[in-house]
Amino acid sequence: MAIERIHSSDIQLFVNDQRVPAVESLSLSSSKKVTDIPRLGFSHITERMLNADQSTKIDVGIYLTTGNTGESPFYGPQQMESGFLSTGKFNFKVKDKLGVNIISGGSLTSYSLKGSVGDIVKGNTSYEGDGAIFTSVGALTDADASTDTFGGFFRPKDIEITSTNGDEGIDTASLNIQDFSLSVNIGRKSVTRLGTRVPRFRYPELPSNGTLSFNVIKNKVTGLNISSLICESGAIKIDLQDDDGNSVMDFTTSGCCLETVDESPSLDDNTTISFSYYFPIIK
Helix, strand or coil, rough: CCCCCCHHHHHHEEECCCEEECEEEEEEEEECCCEEEEECCCCCCCCEECCCCEEEEEEEEEEEEECCCCCCCHHHHCCCCHHHHCCEEHHHHHHCCCEEEEEEEEEEEEEEEEEEEECCCCEEEEEEEEEEEEEEECCHHHHHHCCCCEEEECCCCCEEEEEEECCCCCCCCHEEEEEEEEEECCCCCCCCCCCCCCCCCECCCCCCCEEEEEECCCCCCCCCCCCHHCEEEEEEEEEEECCCCCCCEEEEEEEEEEEEEECCCCCCCCCCEEEEEEEEECC
């Protein structure tokens, strides 16, 4: 008897009932929270009771595309007025040919963006929502196969990061930037009403911060006197442009403070300098 397995091409992600295209990776994780109940006369745990605030974590990786925003686990936080610290919630549906996993009340817990020369720019978000519910109603069929429509992917040939902080003596136009990484992590505190199992809110824990790093190839132009670097607050902008040089999406990190500068010579390879910045999350 032949057994049909679920392939990655049989899975689709929906956020607030809108399908998300260009998904690169997807994972669901549920960990039961329990209270162990021991009893006199027994050397082992006799009962385990489920706690309130049972949650499921969903991690979504996508390829960044032009012409595609709207409801999305990646573009959504940028379009919400409150940004990363919002208490707004997303509802997720992961559909395959067996059925649908439903995760409601998803709150953002992490956000990252990575790009390198010659590679497609990728984004990743993680959300914590209410415990997953599975139903066979709404399972995918062959008729649900569709073709995504958008402008294209970001694949940088030349990476430029604009800095408004000139106190560190870095001329960004002369830096041979090879890659960049932006990361935000947001802790959440569940607030549950007495007598209910599902949290009313998952408030962000403050203070929250993010990191920005990029690597450059060292040459005579970009040689830096590391001892002269100082700790100053400034803004650094990552600007994603189309083939015509028009800005499509940008990420501006304000209040950046240089934390580390690492120089790494290696045998038979270019010497690289790595910059790492800290910035506060204010919204």
